[in-house]
Amino acid sequence: MRLIAIAVYCVLLVLSFASCEEKRRDAELLKYVAYSNRDSAQLELDLFESRFHGKLRFYRPGGEIDSGEVRGNIKNDTLSGDYYYTPFGWGQKKRRPFILLKKGSQYILGTGTEQEYMGIPHYIPSTINFQETKFIFREVAH
Numbered sequence: 001m002r003l004i005a006i007a008v009y010c011v012l013l014v015l016s017f018a019s020c021e022e023k024r025r026d027a028e029l030l031k032y033v034a035y036s037n038r039d040s041a042q043l044e045l046d047l048f049e050s051r052f053h054g055k056l057r058f059y060r061p062g063g064e065i066d067s068g069e070v071r072g073n074i075k076n077d078t079l080s081g082d083y084y085y086t087p088f089g090w091g092q093k094k095r096r097p098f099i100l101l102k103k104g105s106q107y108i109l110g111t112g113t114e115q116e117y118m119g120i121p122h123y124i125p126s127t128i129n130f131q132e133t134k135f136i137f138r139e140v141a142h
Helices: 002-020
Strands: 030-036 039-047 051-060 064-075 078-086 094-103 106-109 114-117 120-123 136-139
Touching: 039 064, 039 106, 051 078, 078 120
Parallel strands: 094 120
Antiparallel strands: 030 039, 030 136, 039 051, 051 064, 064 078, 078 094, 094 106, 106 136, 114 120
């Protein structure tokens, strides 16, 4: 009898974890590109219902590349999280806040005053700005 109770408990536990898995919004990885003067950026996003993750690379003249991963939360039309990357010519990874605003089929990279709380970087909400942005990401045709 005890063995049956343990088996039922294990089955219920597995089913509860399976039901908690978040569904993807799209079945494929979305790719975007942005240009600003001589700089460019590539963004790959994997979107879920309330979370996102992906890769981001910034290219500057002279072969300089900052490359890393983005991840965070989705709230309405805003993706906010962090960018964990390796700066060009730097051995150690850095973490910076990251925020995007979806406008139609484009994403606008936001800026703001950076602050760190318990080791987690973020923008102070009242300083977030999407007007004076350097990069507007447009989807790349597959």
